[in-house]
Amino acid sequence: MKYLEAEHPGLYERLILNGTLYRHLADANERATSMLERLVEQMAAQEGITENFKETQPLEWVCRMNNIRSRAEEIILHNVVLSL
Numbered sequence: 001m002k003y004l005e006a007e008h009p010g011l012y013e014r015l016i017l018n019g020t021l022y023r024h025l026a027d028a029n030e031r032a033t034s035m036l037e038r039l040v041e042q043m044a045a046q047e048g049i050t051e052n053f054k055e056t057q058p059l060e061w062v063c064r065m066n067n068i069r070s071r072a073e074e075i076i077l078h079n080v081v082l083s084l
Contacts, residue, residue, distance in 0.1 A: 004025075035076050035079070036069075036072055039075060039076070044065065047064065
């Protein structure tokens with residue numbers, strides 16, 4: 001909300017005046033969450049991170065999944081949040 005207010009004040013004011021600010025934010029959150037789940041799953045598959053890998057090398061699995069999640073969050077930041 002702070003980003004929207006600071007970077008897109010016109011849109012922010014319109015959403016407030018229309019009473020749709022929270023619905024807009026909820027929709028953006030739903031899109032971001034859905035996209036994050038899909039991206040993490042796709043990236044893990046591309047990199048060969050499987051349940052078997054998780055069982056055999058749990059620490060390496062955590063490191064790689066954290067890395068994948070960070071990259072996916074960065075993609076979402078640019079594609080969902082900053083593209084308002």
